[in-house]
Amino acid sequence: MTPADLSATVLHAVRRAVDEHVLRAPVPARVRVERTRPGGCGDYASAVALQLAGPAALPPRHVAEILRERVAGAPGIGRVEITGPGFLNFTLDASADGAGHRALVREVREQGLRYGHGDAFAGELLRFHHAREIRAAVTAHAVGALVRAQGGIVGVGCDGAPDPEWALLGITAGAEGPSLAPSTEIRPVPAGATAGELYSRLGSDAARWGLLRPAGHDHAPLGDDLLVQGEGNALFLVRYAHSRVHALTRGAALLGFAVTPGQDTAGTEDVPGAEALALLALLADHPAVLAAAAHHRAPDRLARHLEALAHAFLDFHDAASPLPVGDEKPSAAHRCRLALAEAAGTVLAGGLSLLGISAPLHL
Template sequence: MTPADLSMTVLRAVRRAVDEDALRAPVPARVRVERTRPGGRGDYASAVALQLAGPAALPAREVAEILRVRVTGAPGIGRVEITGPGFLNFTLDASADAAAHRALVREVLKQGLRYGHGEALAGDLLQFSHAREVRAAVTAHAVRRLVRAQGALVRISCDDAPDPDWVRLGVTVDAQGRPPTPLTEIRPVPAGATAGELLGRLGPDATRWGLLRPAGHDRAPLGDELLVQGEGNPLFLVRYAHARARALTRGAALLGFTSTPDDTPSPEALALLALLADHPAELAAAARHRAPDRLARHLEALASAFLDFHDRVPTLPVGDEKPSAAHRSRLALAEAAGTVLAGGLSLLGISAPQHL
């Protein structure tokens, strides 16, 4: 069960409680679930009961109990508990979760680089405008990619004539001059350097990452740390994880086997699987909030989880060991992680090398 599946299950429980007149409150558009924090119970938690307590004129724990009895026993959910002032805590059913994890990996490999693309903004006609400044231009270009991946149509205008060096960063604009409203202005904190200067020092990939990784309201650090070949550099970390995943596929081919996600995932894989499951929601949120930095941070977390998984569990046979169902399943998960990293980097306009 993915976080989106769990959210829909809880939302259906709210609707059922309202329909049965057990709860008199407006049904929210969506229910937010989050991974349980250290020291908490279960796999996921939700504060929906606290959200509904006021409108329902009931104590939050009473609302939580109304929802608990309607969620308990749902497919994929093993146990539901109430903690604190009224938090719902969910422990997923292990066997159903294993099947869902296998299905998730298959879905990622089936969709490839388009995994996570959706229709959240389908039918939206968007107009973006930005200043003649490199960070604004690169950010607008990345946002265009994100919202297009969610089904929107987009037009971008620059206040003045575009800088010719933007082309080397992959940036294009559709019009010059400020268009009539309605429009969305892309105005991050300026980079303090021109595209030519940044390209000369950093090259296109490090320049784009340096401009996009910080939130738009923060200053963009654009020093030589972006070129460091070490895991302390988030850009290197993400690209290295992608290259490592691709190297595993090449290694498996030399050993004469391919991936098949049929085995039950090991406990070491769960954090990585959770991030893969979260990817569609992360892409949709980055598009809705016009925030490519959210995608960059998600890719960092995914890369770290993949490398941790890779370090803890051997994906390829060792010594005279023969390839097993576990090796094939781990290889499929590695390939899925590499695919999502490549797709995310592509949306940011950054290359994903096969070798580093």
């Protein structure tokens, strides 16, 4: 069950409660579910009961009880608990979720680099402007890419004449798209260096990652450690994970097997362990991460998600190799693992592309 599936299931429970006249409140357009935070309960949580309590004139926990009765037992949901003032906490039923996992990997493979793109801003006209400063320029253009990926029509402009050196970091114009009003300012903490200085020392990809990875209100660390080829460098880790996926695909081809389009693959029945489930969960979260990054004008959210995805992929790879080891022969299990690995590589490449960073096949 993906977050979108869970959201739809809870929304259906709200509609049922309203139709049965047990709950007197307007049905929301959608129900937001989020991954449970460390120390929390279950796999996902929702505050929908707290949102409905006021209009329903009922205590939040009472609303949560009404919804729990209508969600418990739904396919893919193992347990529903109520915590705090009325939060609903969902534990998914992994044993019943093989079909959902296969569908998720198939969806990633079919949509390719556009997996996770949505319509949250479909048809909306938005404009962003930024100071004549390189971090502001890179951030504004990354925000523009994220909003376009959600269907928005975007213009990006500079408060002053664009610096020609910005082209070194992939910004080839000072304004893109239609002239729209009103305009939203993108104002991160300045980089304290020029585009030319950053490019000559770090190159385009490392400079962009260094500028975009921290939250806008934090200073951007732009030291030479962005070039270190080791697991302590998050950019290297993300790009290494992507290149490792392609190495697996090449290795599988040499061994005479591959995952073909439309092949039914990548459930967890042949991909044992928590590592596969963690990787699948992050793949399922990707559309929500892209939508949130666009909504909050925060490309750092996408960068952190890619880091988590890279770690999860490498953990999965170490726990269950997608390639035969020793005297093993290629099997259906290896194809399942390879399909899951290739889905992770696709999402890593798509996320880096939205940040304006290359995803090399070899490192």
